[in-house]
Amino acid sequence: MKWRVRFLDIRPLRGSRSFRALWIGSSVSQFGGQIATVAVLAQVWDLTRSPVGTGAIGLATGLPMVLFGLLGGTLADTVDRRTVVRAAAVGQLLAAAGLWAQAVAGNRNVVLLLALVAIGTSCGALGAPARRTLPVRLLPGDQVAAGLALTNVSFQTAMLAGPAAAGLIIARWDFSAAYAAQAVALVIALPAVIRLPAMRPEGVEAAGGRRRPRRGGWRIVLRRPTLWGSMATDLSATLLAMPIALFPLVNEVRFGGDPRTLGLFLSAVAVGGITAGLFSGTVTRLSRGGLVQLSAAVVWGLALAGFGLADPLWLALGCLAVAGAADTVSVVTRGALVQLETPDAYRGRVSSVEHVIGVAGPELGNFRGGLVASATSASFSLVLGGLSAVLAVAAVAVTNGPLRAYRTPSADAKPTAHAGHRQGSAPVRPDVPRPP
Numbered sequence: 026m027k028w029r030v031r032f033l034d035i036r037p038l039r040g041s042r043s044f045r046a047l048w049i050g051s052s053v054s055q056f057g058g059q060i061a062t063v064a065v066l067a068q069v070w071d072l073t074r075s076p077v078g079t080g081a082i083g084l085a086t087g088l089p090m091v092l093f094g095l096l097g098g099t100l101a102d103t104v105d106r107r108t109v110v111r112a113a114a115v116g117q118l119l120a121a122a123g124l125w126a127q128a129v130a131g132n133r134n135v136v137l138l139l140a141l142v143a144i145g146t147s148c149g150a151l152g153a154p155a156r157r158t159l160p161v162r163l164l165p166g167d168q169v170a171a172g173l174a175l176t177n178v179s180f181q182t183a184m185l186a187g188p189a190a191a192g193l194i195i196a197r198w199d200f201s202a203a204y205a206a207q208a209v210a211l212v213i214a215l216p217a218v219i220r221l222p223a224m225r226p227e228g229v230e231a232a233g234g235r236r237r238p239r240r241g242g243w244r245i246v247l248r249r250p251t252l253w254g255s256m257a258t259d260l261s262a263t264l265l266a267m268p269i270a271l272f273p274l275v276n277e278v279r280f281g282g283d284p285r286t287l288g289l290f291l292s293a294v295a296v297g298g299i300t301a302g303l304f305s306g307t308v309t310r311l312s313r314g315g316l317v318q319l320s321a322a323v324v325w326g327l328a329l330a331g332f333g334l335a336d337p338l339w340l341a342l343g344c345l346a347v348a349g350a351a352d353t354v355s356v357v358t359r360g361a362l363v364q365l366e367t368p369d370a371y372r373g374r375v376s377s378v379e380h381v382i383g384v385a386g387p388e389l390g391n392f393r394g395g396l397v398a399s400a401t402s403a404s405f406s407l408v409l410g411g412l413s414a415v416l417a418v419a420a421v422a423v424t425n426g427p428l429r430a431y432r433t434p435s436a437d438a439k440p441t442a443h444a445g446h447r448q449g450s451a452p453v454r455p456d457v458p459r460p461p
Contacts, residue, residue: 196284245375268332
């Protein structure tokens with residue numbers, strides 16, 4: 026393999042103007058989102074001084090992700106996906122303005138803060154399934170994984186720069202400045218969403234003058250072992266081994282509670298993610314995507330268990346960097362597998378399930394980690410979670426042969442209503458319209 030193909034594949038940025046604009050806008054908004062994430066974490070800790078309080082952030086974000094993510098999936102398979110993404114972006118901007126206003130007003134009510142977080146999360150979750158379907162509609166089939174890798178690299182870059190910037194902003198000014206930065210970033214990103222081309226879902230049926238999604242969108246996940254196996258792998262890793270809610274406690278117990286060190290924890294995860302992303306050409310060209318995802322999830326769990334035992338700062342940051350690299354590999358391979366295995370008529374709903382598992386899973390995992398740490402210690406919670414994740418992923422690997430054997434389709438292949446006949450998938454019966 027030539028060295029150049031091992032590096033980040035930038036063909037999607039050169040070949041699709043719409044994808045390029047969306048990628049740039051998303052990169053900016055993700056940077057602002059990471060600043061706000063640290064600000065919320067630090068403000069809740071300042072108000073409660075409790076790992077249960079910071080764990081409650083996961084609950085405030087996880088539940089809206091489940092409820093509105095599933096609703097967003099149905100909308101994405103019913104109406105123009107561009108419209109859904111636009112509305113969600115405006116809602117997130119209004120929620121960011123609310124976070125800024127409560128900080129300026131000197132709010133000391135943690136319930137109000139978490140409510141605003143939940144509102145912003147609800148808007149993001151509503152648009153997330155539609156947003157996940159955009160790369161496969163904007164790019165050729167052989168560039169979908171590369172497009173997802175680029176998206177992940179921008180996210181990891183935001184994780185690297187955003188938390189570090191948040192630590193400096195909060196230390197120099199206050200929480201309101203951090204929330205203002207998020208609002209400005211969302212304003213900058215909005216034009217890219219507004220200029221998207223029309224993205225009407227394929228296969229939408231008309232009934233009584235109304236449009237309705239094709240039936241069977243939820244069942245397809247359970248009927249295809251590759252889909253439920255990939256999602257179960259991600260859920261096993263994130264629900265059992267998420268460290269974010271424990272960062273303030275680990276920082277205070279081991280490293281003196283310096284906000285700059287708190288930012289370094291998230292930045293270390295991003296360093297590993299960016300490193301893996303820069304060499305993602307190797308991963309995106311591998312055909313055994315299921316096996317790659319399973320292996321990456323095991324590395325994730327082991328790395329976080331190591332973080333729980335690490336005492337020197339350099340070792341703790343190193344373990345987090347390894348975890349970040351494994352997470353990038355897992356996200357890219359899972360995202361490509363799910364989109365390529367799902368016909369377009371079902372992508373919104375399947376993407377909503379992926380979103381709920383991929384985003385709500387970590388938030389609920391943070392809540393679980395906070396509860397365990399409050400009863401024991403941060404180290405025990407991290408080690409127990411990491412090793413439990415490894416065992417759960419191993420169970421998925423043993424019981425799901427189709428996922429282990431999954432191979433990426435050829436470059437010119439596109440998912441169809443009969444895509445389930447490929448190896449490792451159960452066939453999907455085309456729906457027959459019901460009589461009026």
